[in-house]
Amino acid sequence: MPSGNADKIRFAPDGMLYIAPTGTGLTLPTDAGDGATAPTGYKALGYVSENGVTLTPSITTTPLPAWQSAAPVLYNVDSASFQLQATLLEASKLxxxxxxGAEWVAVEEDVAGTPTPTGEYRLDLSSVPELKEFSLVCDWTHKGHLWRAVINRAMVAERGAITLQRTQAQQFELTIDAMDSSGALGYILTSENMGTTP
Structure with missing residues (x-):
């Protein structure tokens, strides 16, 4: 007889990514939310490609062999990471x-000695870019169960190429790494019963 429980299989048909600048004024969420509202202080990044979001917690270890055993007797943690990958679809300011990794500024021209907006905006790509730190929240739901991953301190580690085509939307592929925050990389919240139920 099967010993599994198909009711415990979860998908992520809906969700959202939220971002906020880190700082003393930011309060990290302490609940799984309602599945529709941004956490206080965060803004939604909008549509994500149909591939969804990939969360990757990983640990790199070094085995310690011993003379008396053909197998390692201990593993030492070399590094730990928590990574999020997503392809954003909206060409919004955020x-x-x-x-x-830069900010848009309004382009102005001098009209009779008065700086006047031209209606255009400029984003400068620095040869010595300043890496920006932010906080990230990933929400997803399935069958009424709410899930939320929270990264206190995060930074963009990799960016994909933007393809400009007639029949394909621009896509903004990001790989985001969690950074240490007092010994933590982040945490997961859920409304689902994770207590005594197997």
């Missing part, structure tokens, strides 16, 4: 500034 998404493009996060992707390029």
């Amino acid at each position: 998404v493009t500034e996060t992707f390029f």
Whole structure:
């Protein structure tokens, strides 16, 4: 007889990524939310490609062999990481500034000695870019169960190429790494019963 429980299989048909600048004024979420509202102080990054979001916790270890055993007798942790990958679809101010790591500024021209907006905006790509730190929240739901991953301190580790085509939307592919925050990389919250139920 099967010993599994199909009711415990979970998908992620819906969700959202939220971002906020780190700082003393930011309060990290302490609950799984309602599946629709951004946590206080965070803003939604909008549509994500149909591939969804990939969360990757990983640990790199070094085995310690011993003379008396053919197998390692101990593993030492070399590094730990928590990584999020997603491809954003909206060419919004928030998404493009996060992707390029720079801010848009209004272009002005001198009209009779008065700086006047031209209606255009400029984003400068520095040869010595300043890496920006932020906080990230990933929400997802399935069958009424709410899940939330929270990264207190995060930074963009890799960016994908933007393809400009007639029939394909621009895509902003990001790989985001969690950074240490007082010994933690982040945490997961859920409304699902994870107590005594197997």
